[in-house]
Amino acid sequence: MDCGTCETAPAIEVIQPKVVDAKLTITEKAIDMLTEAFGDDRSHALLVGVLSGGCSGYMYDLQIVETTDIDCQEVVISGFRVLVPNASSHLLDGIEVDYVDRLMGGGFKINNPNASSSCGCGESFA
Amino acid sequence: MRVFQLDSYVLLLSGKDCLKFIDGLSTNKVEGTCTTVFTKSNAKIIDMVEVIVVGENIAIVGHNQYKEDLLDHLNSRILQQDVSMRDISDFNKVYISFDEYPMSNEITVVQTFRGWILVAPTSQQVESTLTEKEFNQYRVDHLIPHQGFEITPAHHPFNCGLHNLVHEAKGCYIGQEILTRMRSRNKTGKALHRVEGEQEDATTTGNTHSLVIRRI
Numbered sequence: 001m002d003c004g005t006c007e008t009a010p011a012i013e014v015i016q017p018k019v020v021d022a023k024l025t026i027t028e029k030a031i032d033m034l035t036e037a038f039g040d041d042r043s044h045a046l047l048v049g050v051l052s053g054g055c056s057g058y059m060y061d062l063q064i065v066e067t068t069d070i071d072c073q074e075v076v077i078s079g080f081r082v083l084v085p086n087a088s089s090h091l092l093d094g095i096e097v098d099y100v101d102r103l104m105g106g107g108f109k110i111n112n113p114n115a116s117s118s119c120g121c122g123e124s125f126a
Numbered sequence: 127m128r129v130f131q132l133d134s135y136v137l138l139l140s141g142k143d144c145l146k147f148i149d150g151l152s153t154n155k156v157e158g159t160c161t162t163v164f165t166k167s168n169a170k171i172i173d174m175v176e177v178i179v180v181g182e183n184i185a186i187v188g189h190n191q192y193k194e195d196l197l198d199h200l201n202s203r204i205l206q207q208d209v210s211m212r213d214i215s216d217f218n219k220v221y222i223s224f225d226e227y228p229m230s231n232e233i234t235v236v237q238t239f240r241g242w243i244l245v246a247p248t249s250q251q252v253e254s255t256l257t258e259k260e261f262n263q264y265r266v267d268h269l270i271p272h273q274g275f276e277i278t279p280a281h282h283p284f285n286c287g288l289h290n291l292v293h294e295a296k297g298c299y300i301g302q303e304i305l306t307r308m309r310s311r312n313k314t315g316k317a318l319h320r321v322e323g324e325q326e327d328a329t330t331t332g333n334t335h336s337l338v339i340r341r342i
Contacts, residue, residue: 001136001180001218001234001245009138012211015201052203053150055298056167070206085206117167124298126167 019073022084022093024048026077030099030108034080037064045074045081048097048110050088054124056117058091060110090114127225129244130261131254134220135193136245139184141208148177148184151203151300153283155293161238163291164196165301169282169308172196174273174291176243178236185234187220187245189273218245221252224264239290240270266332269320276318276329276337284314285339316341 026034038044047068049061065083072083084092096111112118115125139147145156152175154162159179164172173192178185188196193215200211221244227235233252234245246252256264264270269287271277276286282305283292292305308314316339318329328336 001178001185001214001247009212009214009217012137012197012201012213014204014210017202017205049206051150051207052147052205053297053299055300055303057151057203057300058205059150059298087204087206091205119298119303 017087017090019086020089020093022073022075022089022095024075024077024082024084024092024094025096026080026082027096027098029101030097031078031080033099033108038080042079042081045083046097047072047083047085048092048095049085050091055119056115056124056126058126059124062108127223127227127253128256128260128264129221129223129227129252129254130256130258131252132220132222132243133190134187135190135213135215136218136220137186137188137197138180138212138214139186140182140210140212143207143209144184147200147204147207147209148186149296149299151200153288153292153299153301153305155296159236161291163283163288164199165282165299165305166199166279167300169301169304170279171277171281171283171286172199172279174277174283174288176236176238178234178243178245180234185214185245187243189277190215191274192279195279217248219248219250219252220245221254222261224256240272262330263332266320266330266335266337269318269337271318271337272330276339281339282308282315284308285316285318287318289314 044066047063047065051059051061053059070085072085075082094113098109100109118125149156152162152164163174173188173196175186175188223242227242232250236243271286325336330337
């Protein structure tokens, strides 16, 4: 394979979706769980992102991070820093972060008004 | 050496999330060099591709006819992941060899279920020894599906003999729910067969046999 000249091939332009100011809400139950997870430490933030994959094409990506290289916008909700990657902001505007307490499939859940469909496990959407 | 030049594209993916990106969107477990299939939400095929690890980059080799569809599929899903793509098709030619092809520094050789896929710089001479008719005859004799014939957007992987490229235990990907349901209920629908003679519904016709996708 000729990779010596590959660098001269122009990169395929990646679709850059419009960056929107993502408005998020977090339910009381989710706030309680975040309080339990973070304690008094506010140096970390909840990163709510979207990755490719899952049955429906996009998967939610929730992480607790101190810093990130990803270009993000930051919102503060009930004292918690929440980071939303600009590249995914159009998919996350208007979401509600909830916490579902059940034996199977419990944990943080995203209710997304932008999703036209989602898979059975609720982790991915289209 | 039985070699045939394929009508292929070559994309070069860079970035630390490349493998994870391809793995999350295709049917096979992609941990390195392998063959995998990109499917739509209805499990119909977008393209079957060779994934080839080239140093820190990943090359994707697929069928030219489906390049734009695959690019559209991938492009909108990169989002925040560290993945960039280059189209290096103009710098390389792709061949398939039905005999073991010697490794060399210039030509990338990977063994697949179809044969040995060769990716050679355009400056490198590789002799194509098979005509299209001979290539198709070999495929009919050995029940090998090919893009544009059996592997098309009208079919899902089980229809065209790509069961081995649908990993049973990997996580979710687009089309996975349908494929898993079909497999678990043992209802994979039509399948690729080699039958005698010329057939009205043949996907490829050989001298004495044809390939057909049928419920038998």
